Amino acid sequence: MGVKGFVEGGIASIVAGCSTHPFDLIKVRMQLQGETHAPNPNPAVQTLRPALAFHPTSAAAAGSVHVPPPPAARVGPIAVGVRIVQQEGIAALFSGVSATVLRQTLYSTTRMGLYDIMKQKWTDPASGNMPLTRKITAGLIAGAIGAAVGNPADVAMVRMQADGRLPAAQRRNYTSVVDAIARMARQEGVRSLWRGSSMTINRAMLVTASQLASYDQIKETILERGVMKDGLGTHITSSFAAGFVAAVASNPVDVIKTRVMNMKVEPGAAPPYTGALDCALKTVRSEGPFALYKGFIPTISRQGPFTVVLFVTLEQVRKLLKDF
Secondary structure, three states, X not given: OXXXXXXXXXXXXXXXXXXXXXXXXXXXXXXXXXXXXXXXXXXXXXXXXXXXXXXXXXXXXXXXXXXXXXXXXXXXXXXXXXXXHHHHOHHHHHOOHHHHHHHHHHHHHHHHHHXXXXXXXXXXXXXXXXXXXXXXXXXXXXXXXHHHHHHHHHHHHHHHHHHXXXXXXXXXXXXXXXXXXXXXXHHHOHHHHHXXXXXXXXXXXXXXXXXXXXXXXXXXXXXXXXXXXXXXXXHHHHHHHHHHHHHHHHHHHHXXXXXXXXXXXXXXXOOOOOOHHXXXXXXXXXXXXXXXXXXXXXXXXXXXXXXXXXXXXXXXXXXXXXXX
């Protein structure tokens, strides 16, 4: 029974992850908008000598005057998607999809399987239901373990998705998730594969607890009150509501996780962020608290369909494998 839960959860997660990958890519690009440490493709234009035409001697003595660049215009998810297609081609919407497959195989298979095991052990035999507190606890535990297992694929996925926004000379140009992981380990050390793991684990705990627990709770409530019968309508309603809850709970952590994972550390130079807390403080200080909800529209646009596809596929896979 335990192994079957991993197989069912893994199949459903891979299907859901691949089908909603473009939304995830747009979300990552939006979360990196306005980042203080983002690379500047044309840094030379930021150093000006405004007095040179009138006072060449004094200007030379005074040196360059640094004028901070104007803040980049924030664009919405549709504009981001259109820009990606125009500049990088339609195939770019699936940049990093190999990492998504590996991430779902490692992270989601683990969390779904562990949650299923705990659900079986902690369900009240008399009522057939598990208390909400136990559902949340099971989600927190399963999410943490799954995230720790899947973090290398998560880092690779974020970098592959973000690569297209870098100037051509600075792109990493990973050819696949295997190439990404191998090069990170070789060039930056094995520890780089778990960069941002604290945020990944925190996010995964929030997502798994809110997503799986709320899905089960909402589904049970619908069935107990007779609002709908156990079928496709119930599964879609419960899963979309669960996706919304998960998006609201996880978006701030997701923004910080994306930025920490994507940061480029030059040899001998201090990293842009010393950790998750430093990244959060710098983000809020330079861009305001609402920066933590950057990419929320594509997050919910992805989290809603992802959760619907995940649980609808899961219910169908369970029916197919019920006799095994």
